[in-house]
Amino acid sequence: MGYRVVVAGATGNVGREMLNILAEREFPVDEIAVLASRRSIGTEVSFGDKTLKTKDIETFDFTGWDIALFAIGSGPTKEYAPRAAAAGCVVIDNSSLYRYDPDVPLIVPEVNAEAIHGYSKKNIIANPNCSTAQMVVALKPIHDRAKIKRVVVSTYQSVSGTGKAAIDELWNQTKGLYVPGQEVAPEVYPKQIAFNVIPHIDVFLDSGDTKEEWKMAAETKKILDPAIKVTATCVRVPVFVGHSESINIETEDFLDWEEATDILREAPGILVVDKREPGGYVTPIECVGEYATYVSRIRQDATIENGLNLWCVSDNLRKGAALNAVQIAEVLGNRVLKKG
Numbered sequence: 001m002g003y004r005v006v007v008a009g010a011t012g013n014v015g016r017e018m019l020n021i022l023a024e025r026e027f028p029v030d031e032i033a034v035l036a037s038r039r040s041i042g043t044e045v046s047f048g049d050k051t052l053k054t055k056d057i058e059t060f061d062f063t064g065w066d067i068a069l070f071a072i073g074s075g076p077t078k079e080y081a082p083r084a085a086a087a088g089c090v091v092i093d094n095s096s097l098y099r100y101d102p103d104v105p106l107i108v109p110e111v112n113a114e115a116i117h118g119y120s121k122k123n124i125i126a127n128p129n130c131s132t133a134q135m136v137v138a139l140k141p142i143h144d145r146a147k148i149k150r151v152v153v154s155t156y157q158s159v160s161g162t163g164k165a166a167i168d169e170l171w172n173q174t175k176g177l178y179v180p181g182q183e184v185a186p187e188v189y190p191k192q193i194a195f196n197v198i199p200h201i202d203v204f205l206d207s208g209d210t211k212e213e214w215k216m217a218a219e220t221k222k223i224l225d226p227a228i229k230v231t232a233t234c235v236r237v238p239v240f241v242g243h244s245e246s247i248n249i250e251t252e253d254f255l256d257w258e259e260a261t262d263i264l265r266e267a268p269g270i271l272v273v274d275k276r277e278p279g280g281y282v283t284p285i286e287c288v289g290e291y292a293t294y295v296s297r298i299r300q301d302a303t304i305e306n307g308l309n310l311w312c313v314s315d316n317l318r319k320g321a322a323l324n325a326v327q328i329a330e331v332l333g334n335r336v337l338k339k340g
């Protein structure tokens with residue numbers, strides 16, 4: 001016996017990846033429903049070798065469904081997640097709405113799978129921010145060995161993190177720049193994204209940080225350790241899929257880069273590619289469609305007593321969203337619901 005699974009936001013980038021990953025990983029699905037807004041009623045989406053027709057979330061009855069994977073943004077989630085949860089369906093939510101709620105676990109399975117048991121207070125589990133998910137996968141084994149005190153991270157985030165409209169904007173602006181008279185003005189982003197970089201993701205806070213930068217600090221504390229200090233600078237780059245991060249780590253105990261490399265090689269979810277020669281590292285194009293969090297450029301930071309630098313790349317629609325959500329569903333199935 002398997003699960004009755006709902007994918008909400010099935011017409012979006014993350015929802016489609018959720019369907020791909022459920023099929024690829026042979027999640028034990030007995031029945032599946034695909035939902036989106038009323039605009040998308042009847043829109044066809046693929047699930048393995050099947051084609052499914054999208055239904056309107058507004059009129060959908062969640063009663064009798066086991067797990068709902070949500071990727072519809074915070075606004076609609078606020079309306080529909082409590083409805084699904086009240087009907088007895090466990091919601092695994094990709095939006096930021098519930099991440100900081102003490103009654104909702106925030107989970108990256110390689111790091112804090114044991115937090116799963118906290119799901120029952122609200123019947124909701126939160127999936128972290130994409131930049132945070134890949135970073136904590138890389139930090140966890142280092143923290144276990146040498147206790148991380150502080151992290152300084154700069155991100156290079158792809159436009160797919162913003163959604164479908166941003167992918168179109170990068171594509172159309174890039175094409176338009178080659179054709180006189182067909183330049184495309186910025187709409188999704190405040191400045192041109194084609195052949196440019198923009199040091200601004202999500203809204204600005206009073207501190208001068210953006211919310212994306214705040215999320216990386218707050219979510220690392222909730223998932224990994226409240227004692228870790230994180231300071232982030234989040235930057236949008238003209239890449240379609242794949243977020244990259246330059247991470248500087250200060251630890252309590254000394255950790256030699258060679259031992260750090262060995263530890264990272266053994267850690268779940270990580271692939272180390274670090275040849276210290278031209279091309280001997282991973283770039284975002286190479287991580288598209290992959291599950292792993294790739295770590296390259298591991299080296300000592302000689303400017304502090306106990307410091308390391310590394311480069312971390314992952315598919316933001318997969319480990320940053322859909323894959324992590326399906327992994328949470330697997331943990332929920334294996335440790336709690338036990339139907340599969």
Ligand SMILES: NC(=O)C1=CN([C@@H]2O[C@H](COP(=O)(O)OP(=O)(O)OC[C@H]3O[C@@H](n4cnc5c(N)ncnc54)[C@H](OP(=O)(O)O)[C@@H]3O)[C@@H](O)[C@H]2O)C=CC1
Pocket residue numbers: 008009010011012013014015035036037038039040057070071072073074076094095096127128129130131160161162163164165316317320321
């Ligand atoms: N964990 C993470 O870091 C990430 C989280 N996300 C989350 O996932 C969400 C979706 O991202 P993404 O797939 O890239 O975005 P897209 O823009 O590609 O897709 C949005 C999806 O949400 C649906 N939707 C929008 N409004 C409503 C509504 N009122 N009712 C029902 N469905 C609605 C859309 O349906 P329709 O086609 O009918 O409009 C579509 O299926 C994000 O808003 C974010 O909250 C995304 C990326 C990474």
Ligand SMILES: N[C@@H](CC(=O)OP(=O)(O)O)C(=O)O
Pocket residue numbers: 094095096128129130131157158160161162201202212215316
């Ligand atoms: N903010 C991420 C994607 C995202 O949706 O993040 P969050 O789920 O934290 O709002 C990006 O733009 O790349």
